[in-house]
Amino acid sequence: GQQVMQIPQYQHVQEGEDFTTYCNSSTTLSNIQWYKQRPGGHPVFLIQLVKSGEVKKQKRLTFQFGEAKKNSSLHITATQTTDVGTYFCAGLVYNNDMRFGAGTRLTVKP
Amino acid sequence: NAGVTQTPKFQVLKTGQSMTLQCAQDMNHEYMSWYRQDPGMGLRLIHYSVGAGITDQGEVPNGYNVSRSTTEDFPLRLLSAAPSQTSVYFCASSYTGVQTQYFGPGTRLLVL
Numbered sequence: 001g002q003q004v005m006q007i008p009q010y011q012h013v014q015e016g017e018d019f020t021t022y023c024n025s026s027t028t029l030s031n032i033q034w035y036k037q038r039p040g041g042h043p044v045f046l047i048q049l050v051k052s053g054e055v056k057k058q059k060r061l062t063f064q065f066g067e068a069k070k071n072s073s074l075h076i077t078a079t080q081t082t083d084v085g086t087y088f089c090a091g092l093v094y095n096n097d098m099r100f101g102a103g104t105r106l107t108v109k110p
Numbered sequence: 111n112a113g114v115t116q117t118p119k120f121q122v123l124k125t126g127q128s129m130t131l132q133c134a135q136d137m138n139h140e141y142m143s144w145y146r147q148d149p150g151m152g153l154r155l156i157h158y159s160v161g162a163g164i165t166d167q168g169e170v171p172n173g174y175n176v177s178r179s180t181t182e183d184f185p186l187r188l189l190s191a192a193p194s195q196t197s198v199y200f201c202a203s204s205y206t207g208v209q210t211q212y213f214g215p216g217t218r219l220l221v222l
Contacts, residue, residue: 009150031208042200042213043153088152092208096141096160097168102152 003027004091006101014109019076021104023089030092032065032072037103038085046074046087081108111136114214116201122220123191131186131217133201141204142184143168143211144176146197153200159184160206191221 005024013019023032031050035043047056049065049072056063062075072089086103093099117132135142143158155168159178173195175187184203188195198218202211 006152033211035211042216043202043211045210045212048210090153090211096158096166096206096208098143098155098211099169100145100153100155102150 003093004029004089004099004101006089006104008104009102010105010107012107012109013079015081016078019079019083019106021074021087021089021106023072023074023091023101025070025091025093025099027093028069030069030094032069032092033090033098034063034072034074035088035090036085037088041085043088076106079106079108081110084108113137114201114203114212116199116214116217118217119215120218120220122222123188124222125192127191128187128189129191131188131199131201131219133184133186133214134182135184135201135203135212136182137203137212138181139203139205139212140181141206141209141211142178143202144174144184144186145200145202146170146195147200147216148197156186156199191219193221195219196221 033048034046037043053067054065060077086105088103089101114135140161144156145153154170157176159165201214204211
């Protein structure tokens with residue numbers, strides 16, 4: 001079964017509000033990646049976290065990797081309509097086996 | 111660079127038919143993979159390859175075969191299509207499995 005769980009499944013926000021999606025694994029991950037998929041498009045790589053407790057920022061996006069390397073989060077500050085899409089986390093479970101979360105679909109009301 | 115290309119974009123099959131989904135990349139990536147995407151399920155790894163001549167099973171390999179005769183190409187074969195294989199299929203590549211994965215545009219498959 002799916003080893004990487006992601007919540008929430010959907011999130012609807014008003015433009016300017018913040019947004020967070022959470023990713024949890026039943027096993028320790030070697031690394032975690034985040035992807036964004038626009039409606040009708042393909043996943044596009046955002047970032048990779050490798051170290052325990054790692055925090056990375058990309059403009060309004062903040063990514064965190066938990067101390068135990070079993071959870072991660074993506075936080076978007078002051079959402080914009082261009083942030084619309086589905087955000088996926090993907091964890092390296094073992095060897096080259098990447099497991100994706102089910103994704104969080106973000107919609108933004110102008 | 112064209113990146114990762116997939117053909118066809120759309121395909122309709124009847125149950126029991128066979129077909130091959132094509133995937134090619136021109137970035138000299140060693141790692142290539144196939145995922146299927148179903149509503150509410152995210153992307154599930156079908157098969158992957160860490161280099162020419164080497165393939166391995168992912169999370170949902172049943173009903174699918176792959177081969178990797180060259181670095182550039184990684185076709186996915188459905189030997190006898192079933193309605194449960196209706197999905198969107200994405201091919202991806204990266205320098206190694208743990209690095210950034212570049213996804214192709216996807217193939218939408220409908221099995222009747």
